[in-house]
Every structure is written in C-alpha cells, then in structure tokens.
Amino acid sequence: MESAKILIVDDEAQIRNALAELFENQGYEVRAAENAMRAMELLREMPFDVVVTDLKMPKVGGLELLQFVKAQDSSVEVIIITGYGTIPSAIQAMKEGASDYLIKPVRLDELSARVESCVARRVLFREKRRLSRMVTLVDIGRAITSKLDMDELCEKILDTLVASLGAQQGSLMLLDGPDLILQAHRGLSSEVKRGMRVPMEGSIAGWVIAQKKPLLLNGTACDEKLRKAMHRTDIATSLSVPLIVQDRVSGVLNANRLPGSPRFVEEDKDFAVVLASQVASALENASLFAESNARAEELARVNEELRDIYNQLIQSEKMSSLGLMASTVAHDINNPLSVIMGHAQLLLMRKEKNEAEEKPVRAILNQAERIDRLVRSLKEYARKSEGAHVPTAISKCLENALLLTEKHLSANSVEVILEVDRDLPRIMGDGNKLEQVCMNVIQNAAQAMSDGGTLRIRASGNGTGPDGRSTGIVVRFEDNGPGIPEDTLDRIFEPFFTTKGPEEGTGLGLSICKRIVEEHGGRLDVESEAGVGTAFSLWLPTDENG
Ligand SMILES: Nc1ncnc2c1ncn2[C@@H]1O[C@H](COP(=O)(O)OP(=O)(O)OP(=O)(O)O)[C@@H](O)[C@H]1O
Ligand SMILES: [Mg+2]
Structure with a gap:
C-alpha cells in the first residue's frame, strides 16, 4: 500500500x-x-x-x-x-x-x-470497503449475465451503484443519436422521467462521453463549460463514468451525494469505473439480444407467411390434380351412367305397372341422377373458364340466378330483397359463369334457411379491392340463417366439404364459385356468426387491369 x-x-x-x-x-x-x-x-x-x-x-x-x-x-x-x-x-x-x-x-x-x-x-x-465492493462486483456480474431484459438490467445496475457508493442520487443514461436517454434514475426530482432526453452539449454526462473519461467533482471544475454545468448547489459531490465497450462509448453512469454527505474520493471513482466496464458489455449484450429478438419475431412472421403460401400451393396442386382426375373419371362414368339411367327410365315408362318393381327402379334412377349431378359438378370443377370476358351487367346475372333458384327459395319461405345501385358499372366477365356463382350462393342461403328467413342481396359500385387500390363492384348476400360454426368457416371453400346430406349437396359449389371469381380477378369472402346469419361478399374488378 x-x-x-x-x-x-x-x-x-x-x-x-x-x-x-x-x-x-x-x-x-x-x-x-x-x-x-x-x-x-x-x-x-x-x-x-x-x-x-x-x-x-x-x-x-x-x-x-x-x-x-x-x-x-x-x-x-x-x-x-x-x-x-x-x-x-x-x-x-x-x-x-x-x-x-x-x-x-x-x-x-x-x-x-x-x-x-x-x-x-x-x-x-x-x-x-475494497472487499465488499469486490463482492458487489462479483454479485452484479453474476446478476447481469442472467438478465437480458434491458430495463431490468438498467434498474439493477443503478441500485448497485447507488447502494455501493452511498449516493442519494443516481442515473444511467444511454447514447441515442446525438442525445442521451435517461434509462433509470434514483432520488431525482419528480419532473425527471425515464426516457427523457438529455442534451450532450453543456451537460456533465456529455463531457464524460466526449472525453471518454470518468469525472469526480467536488465543487471544483477544471473546464469552463463544465463549471457552468456543475453550478448546482443541491449537489455536494458527483461522480460520472462513461460506459465503454471496445473503445466505443455507449452511455454514462452518474452518482451524486447531497450537501452534508462526505465527498466522493478516488477509490469511489475506481469502483465506479470497474462497475461501468462490467455493465457496459452486459448492456450491449442486452441491446443485441433485444435486436435479435426483434429479428427472430420478424423471421417467425416471414416463416408463417411462407407456410401460408406453401399451403396455398399444395391446395392449388391438389386442385389441379383433382381437376385432372375429375375430368377423366367423369368421362368414364358418363357412358355407363347414361345406359343405367336410360334403362331405369324405360322401366318406369312401361305401361303395365308393377308396384313391387317400381320402387327399386325409382331408387336406382334417383341414385343414378345423384351420380349424374356429381359428375356434372366434377366436370364443371375440372373445366377452366373458356367463355370470353365481355362487358357484363351483374344485375342481369342476379336476376337470372334468382329466377333459377325461385323454386328453392319459395319452398323454404325465404324472402329475397334485391337492391342494385342504379348506375352500377358493368364488369368484364363471363355472364354464364357469374350467374352460376350467384346461383350457388343463393341456393346455399335458401338451403340454410330451411325454416324461412330473409336473403338481402345488395350490389353496389365503387367497392375497393383487396389491395385497397383497385375499384370494382361488390355484391353482398346476407342471410339470417343459422350461420356457419367457426371451426368449419375456413373449410367451406374446400372441394367436397359439405354439411348436407348426400341427396342435397356435393360440396363442390363454393369451390367452383371461388375458382370462377378468381378467374375474373375478383374475390369471394365470407363472414358468419352462428345464430345470426351469413354474409358472402363477391368483389369483381371494374378497372381494366383488375
Ligand atoms: N348461407 C349459408 N349458411 C350456412 N351455411 C352455409 C351457407 N353457405 C354455405 N354453407 C356451408 O358451406 C358448405 C359448403 O357449401 P358448398 O356450396 O360448397 O357445398 P354444398 O352446398 O354443401 O353442396 P353443393 O353446392 O354441391 O350442392 C355447405 O354444406 C354449408 O355447410
Ligand atoms: Mg352449394
């Protein structure tokens, strides 16, 4: 010594x-x-x-x-x-x-x-004192290696600084661009808030950062600028040390004692310097950790997006192979089916009726018709739209669709309210196909409201497209039927998904609709609430490139 x-x-x-x-x-x-x-x-x-x-x-x-x-x-x-x-x-x-x-x-x-x-x-x-400070340094070293949360770390560091130095005030500031940001503080006035910006110019912390040197002030300041900054009668003695990692300054640790307290001595400064060197790298790690966390989140998001795209690809791959299979199967089934149906019809048309025979023959015919419907749907599903896209009035499609589904609607006592904007623009499309879309959606609604209900169809112009820019028309089909349960809502567009009995549905309706709409550059979306009703939104672009 x-x-x-x-x-x-x-x-x-x-x-x-x-x-x-x-x-x-x-x-x-x-x-x-x-x-x-x-x-x-x-x-x-x-x-x-x-x-x-x-x-x-x-x-x-x-x-x-x-x-x-x-x-x-x-x-x-x-x-x-x-x-x-x-x-x-x-x-x-x-x-x-x-x-x-x-x-x-x-x-x-x-x-x-x-x-x-x-x-x-x-x-x-x-x-x-040296021993107890060494213990403190070991303790904080241990504590900070296990803490990677920036805020928590700053609080812990400041607690250690203030307690070990017997200071009444303390602060930890980190550099952010041209300013310092107050990360944590102790014993300062209530106006001082975490996150506050402290200018470098004219402040003691700024001086310490610029000089990369610790500063112990006991009322006397060497530098002219500093003397101004130090003109504080409320502080008896102050200690500021820069946080340095690999020659880069990242912030500053400050401790003050109030009048009436003993002043800081060189030993205090030495301790603060060691503490600062230990915490500087921990703080850097914490900020790197926060950054890498943000990156990881971003990565997870991108991953999620990729998975969605992948699923979509698989789905479209499934669809196209399904389409291929459908057209082959449909072709192979059609011929024997025509024969079965023809014979069944002939049997039923016979003059001499035989009750015992008639029943099973009717059943054969019914089932054969069912197969026929399925085959037609499959063919439809497999077929790409071939019709030319010409200026088409969606109001016409709606009227035709309603005409074709009238029987269904009235059988189930469904009231239809149709509202079409007077100057609804035409869209470029295949009228027959779009009619088919409307029909399917209307028929679904009619089937869903088997105990009666209201189907409100509203067609309006100036609808904004899914990209938020393209313009188009929107047709909303709102029913007050039973709604679609949440767990099946995202399955209804899948081919063959149906909740209907074999007599009623093939489950291909909406998947065909969606395909047709997408071939028109449009969108078909659904919102539904169980017990309240279902709304399908059909958006079709009016702009030429849409
Ligand atoms: N308006 C609606 N209200 C309640 N459920 C609906 C409605 N529209 C569709 N769904 C549900 O979506 C399923 C799939 O509909 P989709 O049109 O694809 O097939 P489907 O109607 O069952 O059979 P298909 O159209 O071949 O006759 C339906 O079985 C039904 O459960
Ligand atoms: Mg349907």
Whole structure:
C-alpha cells in the first residue's frame, strides 16, 4: 500500500515543523497547515488518512475543522491536540467523531503510537470497503449475465451503484443519436422521467462521453463549460463514468451525494469505473439480444407467411390434380351412367305397372341422377373458364340466378330483397359463369334457411379491392340463417366439404364459385356468426387491369 497521508494543523510553527519531521521520518506523506482555512484547502485538493489538529486556533477552531473533515469523508481519522483548559471541547470533539485526543505538552512517542493505530484502522477500513465492493462486483456480474431484459438490467445496475457508493442520487443514461436517454434514475426530482432526453452539449454526462473519461467533482471544475454545468448547489459531490465497450462509448453512469454527505474520493471513482466496464458489455449484450429478438419475431412472421403460401400451393396442386382426375373419371362414368339411367327410365315408362318393381327402379334412377349431378359438378370443377370476358351487367346475372333458384327459395319461405345501385358499372366477365356463382350462393342461403328467413342481396359500385387500390363492384348476400360454426368457416371453400346430406349437396359449389371469381380477378369472402346469419361478399374488378 502507498504511504499514509497525514495532515498536521497547528498555528505554532515550531510544533508544526517538529511533527512534520517526525512523521516524515516514519515514512508517511505529510502536509502541514498553519490554520484551519489552509487545512480545508489542502483537504479539498487531496484525500488524507489522518488529520492531527490543534483544538484552539485563531478564527476557525479545530472543532470546525473536524466537522469539515467528517463531512467530506467520515472514515478519515482525526486526532485532536488540546491544552488543559479546553478539555470539555476535546470531549465534544470525541462525540463528533474524533478518533483520539492528546493533552499538551504532547509526548512525541505517544502521538506517534496514536497515529500508527489510526493508520492501521484506515488500512483495515479500506481493505474492508475494497472487499465488499469486490463482492458487489462479483454479485452484479453474476446478476447481469442472467438478465437480458434491458430495463431490468438498467434498474439493477443503478441500485448497485447507488447502494455501493452511498449516493442519494443516481442515473444511467444511454447514447441515442446525438442525445442521451435517461434509462433509470434514483432520488431525482419528480419532473425527471425515464426516457427523457438529455442534451450532450453543456451537460456533465456529455463531457464524460466526449472525453471518454470518468469525472469526480467536488465543487471544483477544471473546464469552463463544465463549471457552468456543475453550478448546482443541491449537489455536494458527483461522480460520472462513461460506459465503454471496445473503445466505443455507449452511455454514462452518474452518482451524486447531497450537501452534508462526505465527498466522493478516488477509490469511489475506481469502483465506479470497474462497475461501468462490467455493465457496459452486459448492456450491449442486452441491446443485441433485444435486436435479435426483434429479428427472430420478424423471421417467425416471414416463416408463417411462407407456410401460408406453401399451403396455398399444395391446395392449388391438389386442385389441379383433382381437376385432372375429375375430368377423366367423369368421362368414364358418363357412358355407363347414361345406359343405367336410360334403362331405369324405360322401366318406369312401361305401361303395365308393377308396384313391387317400381320402387327399386325409382331408387336406382334417383341414385343414378345423384351420380349424374356429381359428375356434372366434377366436370364443371375440372373445366377452366373458356367463355370470353365481355362487358357484363351483374344485375342481369342476379336476376337470372334468382329466377333459377325461385323454386328453392319459395319452398323454404325465404324472402329475397334485391337492391342494385342504379348506375352500377358493368364488369368484364363471363355472364354464364357469374350467374352460376350467384346461383350457388343463393341456393346455399335458401338451403340454410330451411325454416324461412330473409336473403338481402345488395350490389353496389365503387367497392375497393383487396389491395385497397383497385375499384370494382361488390355484391353482398346476407342471410339470417343459422350461420356457419367457426371451426368449419375456413373449410367451406374446400372441394367436397359439405354439411348436407348426400341427396342435397356435393360440396363442390363454393369451390367452383371461388375458382370462377378468381378467374375474373375478383374475390369471394365470407363472414358468419352462428345464430345470426351469413354474409358472402363477391368483389369483381371494374378497372381494366383488375
Ligand atoms: N348461407 C349459408 N349458411 C350456412 N351455411 C352455409 C351457407 N353457405 C354455405 N354453407 C356451408 O358451406 C358448405 C359448403 O357449401 P358448398 O356450396 O360448397 O357445398 P354444398 O352446398 O354443401 O353442396 P353443393 O353446392 O354441391 O350442392 C355447405 O354444406 C354449408 O355447410
Ligand atoms: Mg352449394
């Protein structure tokens, strides 16, 4: 350890010099002051381990000097030298934290022994503080490696800084562009808020960052700009250290003590520097972690999108192979089916009726017709739209579709309300196909409302397309039927998905509709709420490129 520093304060030059010589000979670093004012000056300039002071001095006495010393650093040892007449003051001094007192005339060997034990205490005190700070550093090292949440980390660092330095105020700021952002703070005024921006220019933190150097301020500031920034009477002593990783400054740690508290010393600064170096990389890791987290989320999103696209591809692949199979099967089935149906019809047309025979023949015919319907749908499904796209009025398609489904609608007591914008623009399309779409949707609604209901069909222009830019027309088919349960809603466009009995549906209707609509560059969407009703929206582009 470097030699202990002793300050001797006595207005009598002879005593002063004798003591200085004594302690110098013993290997201490000694300064001497002729009065308390000068002693205070020296104390501001450098830290001392032991102060030996006369109690009775002109102007400012030893007691006041003692108070000054303790306010700066309560661990500094002070030995009071007093005459017989001032013993009560000596007792007072002991109460105020003096380590020892000696009565004049002082015996040098006695004083030397007292100073020696004071120095030993100082060494012990320092060692203890160093050890406890080391433990703190190990602790925080452990804590920060397990914490990757930036905010939590900042709070933890600041708690450690403030507690270890015995500071009443503290802050942690991180660089963000040209400014500093306040990440965490302790003991500052209620106006100070987390996330606040602190300009670099003219602030102590800014100076520390620019200089990449720690700064310990005890009311005196070397730099002119700093002196202005430091003009704060509410702070007695402040310590600011930059956070540096690989020569890059990322922020600053600040600690303040309020008036009446001992000032920061070099050792405090050294501790803060080690703490800062330890946390700087942890903070950098945390911010990298946050960044990589954001990337991972982005990646997950892209992955999801890719999976959707993949599923769509699989679906369209399925569709096209299904289409191919459908057209082959339909062709192969059609011929034998015609024969079966023809014979069944002939049997039924026979003059001599045989009740016992007629029933099964009817059943054969019914089932054969069912196969025929299925085959037709399959063929339809397999067939690409071949009709030319010509200017088409959707109102016409709707009217025709309603005409063709009239039987179904009235059988189920479904009331239809048709509202078509008067100047609805024509669209480019295949009228027959679009009619088929409308028919299917209307028929579905009619079938869904087997106990009656209302189907409102509204066709309007100026509909915005799914890309938010293209314009087109919208036809909304709203029924107040039973609705579609949530778990089947996204299956209704799948080929062969049906909730109807074999007599009623093949499950190909909506998948054919969707294909036709997409061939027109449009969209067919569904919204449904169980118990409320279902709405199909058919959007078809009116713009030429749509
Ligand atoms: N308006 C609606 N209300 C309630 N459910 C509906 C409605 N429209 C469609 N669905 C449901 O969607 C399923 C699929 O309809 P889709 O038109 O594709 O086939 P389908 O009507 O069952 O058979 P097909 O059209 O071949 O006669 C239907 O079985 C039904 O469950
Ligand atoms: Mg249908």
